[in-house]
Amino acid sequence: MQNIDKKRFTHVGESIHDREAISSYRLTFMQDAMRRLAKNKVAIVCAIVILVLSLLSIFVPMFSPFDFREQHYGHTNAPMGTVCDVDGKQGDVHLFGTDKLGRDVFTRIWMGGRVSLSIAIICAIIDLIIGIIYGGVSGYFGKTTDIIMMRFLEIINGIPYLIIVILLMMVMPPGMLTIIVAYSMVGWIPMARLVRGQVVALKGQEFVVAAEALGSSPTRVILRHLLPNTLSVVIVRTTLSIPAVIFTEAYLSYLGLGIQLPMCSWGSLAQAGIENFRLYPSQLIIPAICISLTMLAFNLFGDGLRDAFDPRLRR
Amino acid sequence: MSRYIIKRLAYAVLTLFALILLTFFMMRWLPGDPFIGEKTVSATAMDNMRIKYGLDKPVIVQFFIYLGNCLRGDLGVSITYSRPVTEVISSAFLVSVDLGTRALLFAVIAGVLLGAIAAVRRGTFADSFSMFIAMIGVSVPSFIMGALLQYFLALQLRKVFGITWFPIQGWGQLKHTFLPAFALGLGSLATVSRLMRTSMLDVLSQDYIKTARAKGLSERRILWRHAMRNSIMPIVTIMGPTVAAVLTGTFIIESIFNIPGLGKYFVTSIKDLDYTMISGTTVFYGGLLILCTLVVDLLYGFIDPRVKLEG
Numbered sequence: 001m002q003n004i005d006k007k008r009f010t011h012v013g014e015s016i017h018d019r020e021a022i023s024s025y026r027l028t029f030m031q032d033a034m035r036r037l038a039k040n041k042v043a044i045v046c047a048i049v050i051l052v053l054s055l056l057s058i059f060v061p062m063f064s065p066f067d068f069r070e071q072h073y074g075h076t077n078a079p080m081g082t083v084c085d086v087d088g089k090q091g092d093v094h095l096f097g098t099d100k101l102g103r104d105v106f107t108r109i110w111m112g113g114r115v116s117l118s119i120a121i122i123c124a125i126i127d128l129i130i131g132i133i134y135g136g137v138s139g140y141f142g143k144t145t146d147i148i149m150m151r152f153l154e155i156i157n158g159i160p161y162l163i164i165v166i167l168l169m170m171v172m173p174p175g176m177l178t179i180i181v182a183y184s185m186v187g188w189i190p191m192a193r194l195v196r197g198q199v200v201a202l203k204g205q206e207f208v209v210a211a212e213a214l215g216s217s218p219t220r221v222i223l224r225h226l227l228p229n230t231l232s233v234v235i236v237r238t239t240l241s242i243p244a245v246i247f248t249e250a251y252l253s254y255l256g257l258g259i260q261l262p263m264c265s266w267g268s269l270a271q272a273g274i275e276n277f278r279l280y281p282s283q284l285i286i287p288a289i290c291i292s293l294t295m296l297a298f299n300l301f302g303d304g305l306r307d308a309f310d311p312r313l314r315r
Numbered sequence: 316m317s318r319y320i321i322k323r324l325a326y327a328v329l330t331l332f333a334l335i336l337l338t339f340f341m342m343r344w345l346p347g348d349p350f351i352g353e354k355t356v357s358a359t360a361m362d363n364m365r366i367k368y369g370l371d372k373p374v375i376v377q378f379f380i381y382l383g384n385c386l387r388g389d390l391g392v393s394i395t396y397s398r399p400v401t402e403v404i405s406s407a408f409l410v411s412v413d414l415g416t417r418a419l420l421f422a423v424i425a426g427v428l429l430g431a432i433a434a435v436r437r438g439t440f441a442d443s444f445s446m447f448i449a450m451i452g453v454s455v456p457s458f459i460m461g462a463l464l465q466y467f468l469a470l471q472l473r474k475v476f477g478i479t480w481f482p483i484q485g486w487g488q489l490k491h492t493f494l495p496a497f498a499l500g501l502g503s504l505a506t507v508s509r510l511m512r513t514s515m516l517d518v519l520s521q522d523y524i525k526t527a528r529a530k531g532l533s534e535r536r537i538l539w540r541h542a543m544r545n546s547i548m549p550i551v552t553i554m555g556p557t558v559a560a561v562l563t564g565t566f567i568i569e570s571i572f573n574i575p576g577l578g579k580y581f582v583t584s585i586k587d588l589d590y591t592m593i594s595g596t597t598v599f600y601g602g603l604l605i606l607c608t609l610v611v612d613l614l615y616g617f618i619d620p621r622v623k624l625e626g
Contacts, residue, residue, distance in 0.1 A: 158330030159337070160604050162563045163597050166585070167341045170593065247456050254458055254567055255585050274462045274571065281466050288459040296454035 029228045036308040043304025046297040053294055057113030066104035076100055096286055100276065108264050109286060115265040117294070119179055120245040124238050126184040131191025132234065138192070139199030150196070153189060161186040165248065169257040179258060183248055187241065194237055198230045232309030239302035243295035250291055266291045319616050327609040332382075334601040338594045339381050343374070345590060390595030395587050400595030403580060410486065411565050411576035414499065417492055418561050422500035422507055427550060429504070430511025431543060434519060445508060452505025458567040461498035465571070468494060484573035495572045499564045503557045507550055514546040521545075551615050555608035562604060 027035070037043055076098060096105035138149040156164075168182035202208060202225075211221050246266070252258040253267030254274070261268075266287045273284030365371045372380075384390070390400040433445035455463075469482060482491055518524065519542055527537045566578035573579070577596065584592035 154326055155330050155333050158326065158605055158608065159334045159601050160559045160563055163334075163601055164337065166593075167337060167597060170585070170590075171341050171344045243454065250456055251458070251567065255582060257585065270459060270462075274458070277462055277466055278470060284459075284462055284466070288455075288463060291459065292451075292455045295456075296450060299450065299453055 029232075033232065033305075033308045037304060040304045040307065043301050043308070046301040046304065049293060049297040050301065053113060053290070053297075054117060057110045057117055060110035061107060061114060064104070064107040064110075066107045071101045071103055097280075097282060099272065099283060105269075105283065105286065108269060109266075109290060112264040112266045112269050112287065113290060115176060115259055115263065116246055116249055116267065116291075119176060119183075119249050119265070120242045122180055123183045123187055123245040124241050126180070127187040127191050127241055128234065128238050130184070130188035132195050134188065135192035135195025135197075136199055139196040139203070142200070146196075153192060156186065157189050161189075162248070162251065165252065166255070166257065169252060174257055174260050176259060176263075179249055179252060183245060187245070191234070191237055191241070194233060195230060198233055199226070202226055202229055232306075236302055236306045236309065239298055239305055242298045246291060246295055246298075266294075320613060323609055323612045323616075327605050330605050331602055334605070335382055335385050335598060336378070338597050338601075339378050342590055342594050385598055390598060391591035393584070393589055393592040393595075395584065395589045395592065400592055403592070404577060404596065404599055407575060407577040407580055410574060411562075411569065411578060414492065414495055414569070414574060414576060415558075415561050415565055417496040418500035418564075419503070419558065421496055422503035422557065422561070423550070423554075425500075426504040426507025427511050427543075427547065430508035431515050431538075431546070433508065433512045434515030434546075435538065437516065446512070449505040449508045452501040452503075453509075455501070457498050457502055457564045458571055460501055461495065461568050461571045464494045464498055484571075486572075486574045486576075491572075491574075495568050495574060499561060499568045502564065503560055506553065506557065506560075510549055510553060511546065514549045515542060518542050518546040548618070551611065551618060555604075555611040558607045558611070559604050562600065 096109060099105055099108070134149065134153075138146045138153075164186050165182045168185060169178060172178040172181065208221060208225055211225050216224070249258055249265055250267030250270060253265055254271045256271075259265040259268045269287035270284060270291060273280075273287055277284035362371070388401055390404070392398065393400050393403055396403055429445040429448065433442045436442050465484070484491075524537060524541060527541050532540075565576060566581050568574070569576040569578035570582040577600075580592065581596045581600075583589075584596065
C-alpha cells in the first residue's frame with residue numbers, strides 16, 4: 001500500500017464552527033406567517049377588497065363632483081346612471097342614482113364608508129388596547145387580582161352588550177364619538193378574556209421556563225417568547241372584531257340612535273333604504289352589499305390570518 | 316355540583332343587580348326634569364310634587380325603591396301607551412317568544428345538520444356549500460337579510476310569478492312566520508354550523524370512532540350514535556349567547572315585518588323617547604337573558620360532568 005501524503009487532502013466539508021450553525025436562512029415568526037398568508041388566495045382577495053373599499057371611501061368624497069349633502073330637488077329618487085341636469089354640473093353622472101332628497105348616492109355611500117370604517121377601526125384599536133392591558137394584568141398578577149377582575153368582567157358580560165350600548169346611546173348625544181365610546185365600554189371584554197387566557201397558559205409553559213433557565217432576561221422572555229405567541233391570536237381577534245363593530249353601528253343606526261343626518265354611515269343609509277325599498281330597491285341593496293361585503297372580507301381575512309399564524313388549526 | 320350551582324346563581328343575581336343599577340343611573344342621567352313643561356308652579360308646590368313622587372329622598376334610597384319595584388314586577392307606566400309597562404310586556408311577549416323559538420329551532424337544527432354534513436363530506440362540494448351559507452349568515456346583518464327577503468321572496472315573487480307564499484308583513488298565520496324566522500335565525504345558524512363542523516371533525520378523528528368502525532358498526536350508526544352525540548356538546552356552551560343574539564335580533568326583525576311583539580314596542584319606544592318603556596323593557600330583556608344563560612350553564616353542568624371539577 002502506497003503511502004499517501006496526508007497533505008494532498010484538504011477538508012472541504014463544513015468547518016467545525018459552521019456545522020452547528022442554522023443552515024437555511026432565518027425567518028421570523030411574522031415572515032413565516034406572512035408567507036403562508038400570501039399563499040391563501042381567499043385571504044389575498046379579501047385583503048384587496050378591503051383595500052379597494054377603504055381607498056374608495058377615502059378618495060371618492062374628495063374628488064366627487066357632488067357634495068354628500070347637496071340636494072337636487074329636480075330629480076329625487078333618480079335611477080342608477082342618471083345624468084345630472086343641474087346648472088354647473090351638467091353631464092356629471094349619478095352613478096348609483098339619487099335618494100329621496102336628490103342627494104348623490106354614490107358620494108353618500110363612500111362618505112358612509114368613511115364613517116363606518118373609521119368607527120370600526122378606531123373601536124377595534126381601543127378594544128385591543130383595553131383588552132391587552134386588562135387581560136394582561138389579570139393574567140400576569142393572578143391570585144386575588146385575577147379573581148376580582150374576572151368576577152367584574154363576568155358580571156358585565158352577563159348583560160347583553162347591545163342593551164348596554166342602547167342605554168348608553170340614550171344618554172349621550174347621538175353621533176360618531178358616542179358610538180365609539182358606547183361600543184368601547186363593552187367591546188373589550190372578549191379581548192381581555194382571550195389575552196388573560198393566553199398569558200395564564202403561556203406563563204407556565206416549558207419554553208418559558210427553558211428560556212428563563214437559559215438565562216434570558218425577563219424583557220427577552222416577554223418580547224421574544226410571550227408576545228409573539230399572544231400576538232397572533234390578538235391580531236386575529238382584532239380583525240374579527242371589525243365586522244362586529246360594523247354590525248353594531250348599522251344596528252344602532254337602524255334604531256335611529258346612530259349617525260344623525262346629514263352625516264351618513266352604511267347603517268343609516270341602509271335604514272333609509274329600508275324605508276322605501278319597495279319602490280327603489282337599489283337604495284337598500286347598495287349599502288347592504290357594502291356592509292355585507294366588508295363584513296365578509298374581514299371575516300374571511302381573519303380566518304386566513306388564523307390559519308397563517310397557526311397552521312395546526314387549519315381544517 | 317352544588318358549589319357550581321351556587322356560583323352560577325350568585326353570578327346571575329349580581330348581574331341582574333348590575334343591570335338594574337345601570338338602567339337606574341342611565342335614566343337619571345337623561346337630560347330633562349320630569350316636571351319641566353308644567354305650568355309655572357310655586358316652589359312649595361314643586362317641592363310637594365317631588366315629595367309625592369319620592370324625588371326628595373337620597374339617590375341611594377330612590378335606587379332601592381326602584382330595585383324593589385323591579386323585583387316585584389312593577390316597571391312603571393309607559394308614557395306613550397299610558398298603560399303599565401308590565402302589561403304591555405305581557406301582551407306582546409308571547410309573540411316574541413313564538414318567533415324567537417322558531418328562529419332558534421331553525422338555527423340549531425339546520426346549523427347542526429349543515430355542520431355535520433360539512434364535516435362528514437369534508438372537502439367536497441357539500442362542505443364548501445355549507446360553509447358558504449355559514450359565511451353569508453355571519454356577514455349579512457339580520458335586518459338587511461329580512462328586508463332583502465321581503466323584497467325578493469315576498470314582493471318580486473308575487474309580482475313576477477303571482478306566488479303569494481310569503482306575505483310581506485303581518486302576523487297570525489303560519490305563512491307569516493317563515494321569512495322573519497329565517498332572517499332572524501340565519502346568523503345563529505352560521506355560528507352553530509361552523510362550530511359543529513370543527514367539533515365533528517375533531518370527534519371523527521377520535522379513537523372511539525375507529526373502534527366503532529373496527530367492530531363493524533354501520534356508518535349511519537357511527538354517525539348518529541357516536542359522532543353526533545359527542546360533537547353536539549360545544550353547541551350547548553354557546554346556547555346562552557345564541558339566545559341573546561336571537562332575542563336582540565327580534566327588536567329590528569319585528570319592526571321590519573310589522574310583528575306585534577315586544578321588540579317592535581321597544582324600537583317604537585326608542586323613537587318616541589318613552590323612557591319608562593325603554594328602562595322597563597331593558598330590565599325585562601336583561602333579566603330574561605340572564606335567566607336563559609343560567610339555565611344553559613346549569614344544563615351544561617348536568618350534561619358534562621367535567622364541569623364539576625372546575626367548581
